[in-house]
Amino acid sequence: MRYPKLRELKEAIKAIIKGPYTTKFPYEPHVPQEKFRGKPEFYEKDCVGCCACAEVCPAKVIDVTDDTKAKPPMRRLVLHFDICIFCGQCQASCITEKGIKLTAEYDLALFNRNEAQVKVEKELLVCEECGKVIGAKDHLYFLARKLGPLAYGNMPLLISASGELKLVKPPPIIGPPLRRAHIFRLLCPRCRREVLLEDIWGKKNSEE
Numbered sequence: 001m002r003y004p005k006l007r008e009l010k011e012a013i014k015a016i017i018k019g020p021y022t023t024k025f026p027y028e029p030h031v032p033q034e035k036f037r038g039k040p041e042f043y044e045k046d047c048v049g050c051c052a053c054a055e056v057c058p059a060k061v062i063d064v065t066d067d068t069k070a071k072p073p074m075r076r077l078v079l080h081f082d083i084c085i086f087c088g089q090c091q092a093s094c095i096t097e098k099g100i101k102l103t104a105e106y107d108l109a110l111f112n113r114n115e116a117q118v119k120v121e122k123e124l125l126v127c128e129e130c131g132k133v134i135g136a137k138d139h140l141y142f143l144a145r146k147l148g149p150l151a152y153g154n155m156p157l158l159i160s161a162s163g164e165l166k167l168v169k170p171p172p173i174i175g176p177p178l179r180r181a182h183i184f185r186l187l188c189p190r191c192r193r194e195v196l197l198e199d200i201w202g203k204k205n206s207e208e
């Protein structure tokens with residue numbers, strides 16, 4: 001028992017001379033360590049709206065809402081940092097590696113929890129036939145850029161990329177029923193399949 005007491009005394013004297021080991025926050029600003037994981041932030045320019053971060057979040061704190069009635073249709077990602085566990089999985093899984101990052105911000109106390117949110121909004125591309133969501137516009141651009149010439153094998157990617165480069169004007173919409181020319185429109189996989197089946201087998205067979 002004698003030695004531990006001496007050790008504590010030594011620590012106490014050291015603390016009197018050098019000051020306390022703990023930080024003086026909130027009386028003085030605290031500088032977090034280099035790899036400190038604080039409040040996550042979206043970076044609008046680098047986020048493409050793919051939702052990978054929401055998929056991997058173990059605490060399910062990122063809500064994704066697709067508003068297909070808005071003009072233009074929009075995807076909204078809302079991160080509730082009051083229930084975030086600061087694990088960093090969102091940052092590690094971000095497909096652009098820069099769309100979401102954990103900052104060094106640690107002083108997150110608020111009077112109203114509803115204000116504990118960070119958001120990002122992305123324009124959506126929807127099927128021109130049935131109105132279903134195909135994906136976020138920036139996500140398709142991102143994939144087309146990443147795939148390069150391989151993107152020519154996928155019509156929605158090709159149409160999105162061509163639109164971005166302003167190489168082609170979108171062809172006029174030919175009204176229903178679905179026709180072969182519609183394969184050059186922005187369609188969801190189901191509608192594209194119907195167009196192709198109709199073209200090969202006729203309307204009746206495509207519905208079977």
Ligand code: SF4
Nearest residue numbers: 057084085087088090
């Ligand atoms: S840090 Fe973890 S808990 Fe917080 S939003 Fe990212 S994945 Fe979810």
Ligand code: SF4
Nearest residue numbers: 047048051053094099
């Ligand atoms: S780009 Fe990154 S931050 Fe944006 S939705 Fe995808 S994973 Fe989340």
